[in-house]
Amino acid sequence: MRRTLMLPLASLLLVPAFISCGGDEIPTTPPPAATEPADILYHLQYLAVRKDYKHVTLIAPITPDVVFPSARQMHMDAKALGLTLTPEELKGLGIDEKLAAKLDALPGGPDAVNFPDYTVKEARLAYNAGIYRLTKGLTAKSWGKMRHMGIVDNTAARQFGAQTIVKDMSLGFDGNKILSVSCLKKPDGTYGVSFMRYLVSLQGLKQ
Template structure:
C-alpha cells in the first residue's frame, strides 16, 4: 500500500509549476537558464504574463555589439506595431530616464547613452514586444521549428544563433533569434513578428 501511494506522489513532484486557464499553461515560477533555444519560449511566456521585469536579464546578452543594435530594433518595431509601455512598467523596468527616447535610440554608444542604459533598454524592448499577445494566447504558443541564423556571424565567426519559430493553431506568428552565450545558455537577440499581432484572433 505504501509503495502504491509513493509513486503517484513522486510523479506529482516531477510536474512543472503551471497555472491552467482554459487549457493554457503558463509557468508560475521563473524558468531556469535556457539550455536550448526551445527553452526560451517558457521565459517569454513567464515574462509577458507574470511581469517579472528582472527576469528578462536571464535571457538577455550583455555585450555592446548585441545590445545596442538590438535594443534599437526592438523598440522601433514595437513602435511600428503600436505597442507601448505603461508608467508602471517603465518604473518596474528601471527606465524612467530613458522613457522619452526609447523610440529613437541610437544603434551605438553616445555620451548620454552608455552600455548600462543600452542593456536596460534592450531588456525593456524584449518585454515590450511580448505585450503583443494576451496571456491566453501566450499559453497556446508552441515551437514550430529551429533553424541556423547565418546572419548571426555579424557577431563573430564563432557566434551560434538559432532562429526559433513560434505560433499557435498551426500558424507561425513570431521568430525569436537565440544567441548562445559564453556560459553555454541561450539568450534573445531579436523578436520578429511574422504577422501583425493586431490581425490575430486573440481572447
C-alpha cells in the same frame, strides 16, 4: 551588425511549475537558465504573463554589439505595432523618465553628440525593456497557446566569429507562425534572446 543576426530540457526536477489559464499552460515560477533555444519560449511566457520584470536579464545578452542595435530595432518595431509601456512597467524594468523619453528613437550605438548619456548600461536596460514590450503584442491566452514551430541555424551569425551560435526559432499557434526569436548562445553555454520580431499583423490576429 546585420539584421539577419539581430532578427536575430531542464531535468525533471527543474521543470517550472505551470497553471491553467483558460485551458492553456503558463509557468508560475521562474524557468531555469535556457540550455536549449526551445527553452526560451517558457521564459517569454513567464515574463509576459507573470510580469516578473527582473527575470528578463536571464535571457538578455549584455554585449554592446547586440544590445545597442537590437534595442533600437525592437523599440522601433514595438512603436509601429502600437505597443507601449506603462509607468509601472517602466519602473519595474529600471527605466527612468529620461531614458523612457528616448526609447522610440534610440541610436544603434553610442552617440556622444545626440545621446551623450546613452551608456552601455542604459542600452542594456533599453534592450531588456524591448523584449518585454514586444511580448505585450500577445494576450495571456495567446502566450499559453504558443508552441515551437521550427528552429534553424542563423548562419550569418558566424561572420561575428566562428564560435558565435544563433538559432532562429519560430513560435506560433493554430498552425500559424507568429513570432521569430533569434536565440544567441552566451559564453556560459545558456541561451538568450538577441532579437524578436512578429511575422504577422497583430491587428488581424485572432487571439
